[in-house]
Amino acid sequence: MGDFTKFGDFQFDVLREIGNIGAGHAATALSKLIQKEIDMKVPQVKIISFDEVADFVGGAETVVVTVFLRVEGDCPGNMFFILDLESAKHLLEQITGINKDVYEWEELEISALHEIGNILTGSYLSSLADFTRLNLQPSVPALAVDMAGAILSYGLIALGQAGDFALTIDTAFFEGNDQVKGNFFLIPDPESLPILFRSLGVPFDGDY
């Protein structure tokens, strides 16, 4: 079981780097898809109570488009690719030429967003697997357009059995003039953290 309370700066740096590598590759993939430059913010690694998780994306009631997948294999966890509605609309327009508001979305639009999320989360995960040499398998990704709180709480259920806090690796990305912005969220299961650190030759507790 991972006890995050003993983490020092060094452990946080390593987790930030994991966010950087994974989200960096995903951002590159997104940039290729829309043929525009995508910038990333420095990943934030936080230990937060469940209530605070939704605050990252603007509050529990904010409606977001989310692709969720379960990471299976050596280092299980949950992964979310989150876009606000305007960004999802712009992204659809830039990739497929479809220009519709969210209430007009039908199967085709939903399916396109699903596929985009699939490509990006897949790219995040495979770069992480290469880097750590761990076996990381994505589940079939699922898409939901709903309240952030309702969606994100889903990813906290497994953690809820172990405690009241989650370790989140959050990387925000944005396109130059802010037409597309969103977040990649990785929430490792607590027991995954020692495995993740071991794979990188990093001690699990204490500051080094």
Place this chain on the structure above:
Amino acid sequence: MEIIKIGMADLGVAKPPSKLRTTGLGSCVGVVLYDHIHKIAGMAHVMLPESSLAKGGELTIGKYADTAIPHLIQLMVKAGAETRHTVAKLAGGAQMFAFLGNNDTMRIGPRNVEACKLALKDAHIKIVAEDTGGNCGRTIELDATNGILQIRTVNQGVKEV
């Protein structure tokens, strides 16, 4: 009028003219209790069905159906409510990502609803309204003045039960 916010795995009691509110219920279940004689309202934001699922550490009472509901009833009684006048309403317990339903953890919404019903039955409290299941998130607000529960969803607007 005060709106008391109930967070995830949290619970609370209110008297008129206050309201109890919890936001973004997905697979979690919002359990509300109301004693219409003494006008005392209670709300719990239940995340998991059974406290036996807890893996070590401290037990957060509000997180599990089998601990949150008895505790909420206790708080209501302490505030002056009587269980024979108290009724329950349920909202939430959705499957946010429908086709992941084969995995047991992913079926948590329906399991939460079942566990809440069982705990209410054990306490002899009748469920008078229910808006559970489906695949949408819900925000709920209970008015301690009249026991009306307002349920808001993204696609279906607002309804009152």
